[in-house]
Amino acid sequence: MNAVPPTATPPAPSPLARLLDRVGLPAPLALGYLGLLIFMIGDGIESGFIAPFIAANGAGGDIRASYVVTAYGVTVMLASWLSGALSQLWGPRRVMITGLVIWLVFHTAFLGVAVVGENYPLMLLFYGLRGFGYPMFAFGFLVWITAVAPNARMGAAVGWFYFAFTGGLPTLGALVASFTNPILGHYGTLWLSLGVIALGGLICLSVRERTGYTRLAAPGVRPLQSLMSSMSIAWQNPRVGLGTLVRVINTAPMFGMLVLFPTIFADRIGFGEGRWLLLVSTIFGTNIFFNLIFGVVSDRLGWRTTIFWFGAVGCSVTTLLLYFVPVAAGADYYWLALIVGAMYGATLAGFVPISALLPSMAPENRGGAVALLNFGAGAATFVGPAVVSLLLGPAGPGGVVVTFAVLYVIAAVMTRFLTVPGESAGAAQPTGRAEEPGTVRVPAGESG
Known part of the structure; x- marks a missing residue:
């Protein structure tokens, strides 16, 4: 008669994981919150001086500089929507990688080509396209959080997201710039932000929680269907x-x-x-x-x-x-x-x-x-x-x-x-079903 192997007992959460879960921060994503904070610091470094910098380095005045910032705002709005829709299809982590690459590539092009050449059309193009970067990275991570965090602690998990998000943009980012601008100047500080972004991105993408690595939509959902359903x-x-x-x-x-x-x-x-x-x-x-x-x-x-x-x-x-x-x-x-x-x-x-x-x-x-x-x-x-x-x-x-x-x-x-x-x-708003720390709740995906 064959012996039945004993059922494996899952390892108990570490004291740190229990502490993080107690304060509502999903332990599997904890490193991602730190990376997001650093990433948003890099994005927020420019917040207090980018418009006058653009005006003085090729735009030729405040009005034309505002057009550059407006173009950036349009792409930010579009990317904010796409981050959720594409996370359903690609998985949040892939969307975040895409946002990180976009930020690094077009920020480099903006500084190394458009600003150096004082080329206004290229400023519009490169800075505008860079606007796809931070929403895809940050809001892709937000989708990851909503897919993983226990429902009973979802509010706290989202609160930690905005703690990291607004802590970097504009608060700590502007504070960093207040120290670096007198030493490096505006142009040097903008190059510094590139390194801060890369560091935050690498930390955040080192998260090993597997839900964010795969698509969240049901297998039969096609790209156009997913994009349309995110508006319909x-x-x-x-x-x-x-x-x-x-x-x-x-x-x-x-x-x-x-x-x-x-x-x-x-x-x-x-x-x-x-x-x-x-x-x-x-x-x-x-x-x-x-x-x-x-x-x-x-x-x-x-x-x-x-x-x-x-x-x-x-x-x-x-x-x-x-x-x-x-x-x-x-x-x-x-x-x-x-x-x-x-x-x-x-x-x-x-x-x-x-x-x-x-x-x-x-x-x-x-x-x-x-x-x-x-x-x-x-x-x-x-x-x-x-x-x-x-x-x-x-x-x-x-x-x-x-x-x-x-x-x-x-x-x-x-x-x-x-x-x-x-x-x-x-009725009173339910606070959600209590789940054990470490429970991963995979969303059902979109209806076909």
């Missing part, structure tokens, strides 16, 4: 389309205020450029930490509840405070501006769970939901400044700010309808 999900599952609009409103006022506020705060109120930049650093520095805090809190309180109260309602209030308090108090009460700026940065992070909620609303097509979510993030870069352009003349800055506050109220109303399958709009 907006009307096939209207809740996902509604969630995309919430994602647009999330950061559209922020981008609009970055266009509207510099002159008002620095000149009209009298803070000066230095204190205005410190205020910006306060807003985004606070936002970094609250991205993580609200990611963890949302897994306990509920994703939709967190978005509604802390994100949409909170931002509606703090948007008004951020403008009207400094205008009323004046330059002598700068500390009040810092307080309300920190409050806006904190409430802005209340939207973090949207990146966990939308994929859970479409479990049969997580990649498509993430693709649409990322498209909303890219669209916000245009919607905010467009509102400023349209309303600043007839309504003035106060009217623009009130409009932004109203948009957040509209987002709050829409959030009440963002329900996961099996949940009614009035």
Whole structure:
């Protein structure tokens, strides 16, 4: 009689893995978060000076430099959508490799050919094409996270993503540039960013978790079908389309205020450029930490509840405070501006769970939901400044700010309808099924 071999017992998680899982950071992807942070630092190094650098090195003025930045914004928006759609077909890791290569190749071409030759058409081409790089890398990793993280800790896992993302762009990236620009100059600092990007990319791609190495879509799904489904999900599952609009409103006022506020705060109120930049650093520095805090809190309180109260309602209030308090108090009460700026940065992070909620609303097509979510993030870069352009003349800055506050109220109303399958709009948001640390949940892929 043949002996039956004993069943192998899986190895127990290490103490470090248990600690990471406890704080909501998926242990198999931990190194990827570090690599993402370094990558985004490299991408954010240029954030404080790229427009004037382009204007002074071949563009021939601020207006033509803005066209270069606009071309970049268009490709960022497109790539933000493609990152989710292509991750379904290729697997997230391959999308990330593609984004890394695009960034390195076209940044080298931009600096080594277009800038050296002060060639404006090549600036438009190379810098614009480089815009495909960081969204494919970063948002490809976000798809990987949503495919692996246990549902009960998805909010925290996404919070860690945005902690790394915004920690690099623009916060630590701009800080690095503040030290290197006086030593290397703008041109040398831009070459430095190439090395930082390469380092972050190599670290992130050293992750060995296998889900990200393979396609997430069902075997029968064809490329065109996958790309179309990542947009058609907006009307096939209207809740996902509604969630995309919430994602647009999330950061559209922020981008609009970055266009509207510099002159008002620095000149009209009298803070000066230095204190205005410190205020910006306060807003985004606070936002970094609250991205993580609200990611963890949302897994306990509920994703939709967190978005509604802390994100949409909170931002509606703090948007008004951020403008009207400094205008009323004046330059002598700068500390009040810092307080309300920190409050806006904190409430802005209340939207973090949207990146966990939308994929859970479409479990049969997580990649498509993430693709649409990322498209909303890219669209916000245009919607905010467009509102400023349209309303600043007839309504003035106060009217623009009130409009932004109203948009957040509209987002709050829409959030009440963002329900996961099996949940009614009035029911409490489930925080997900508890899973054991280390459990890997492979998404079902797209429906054929």
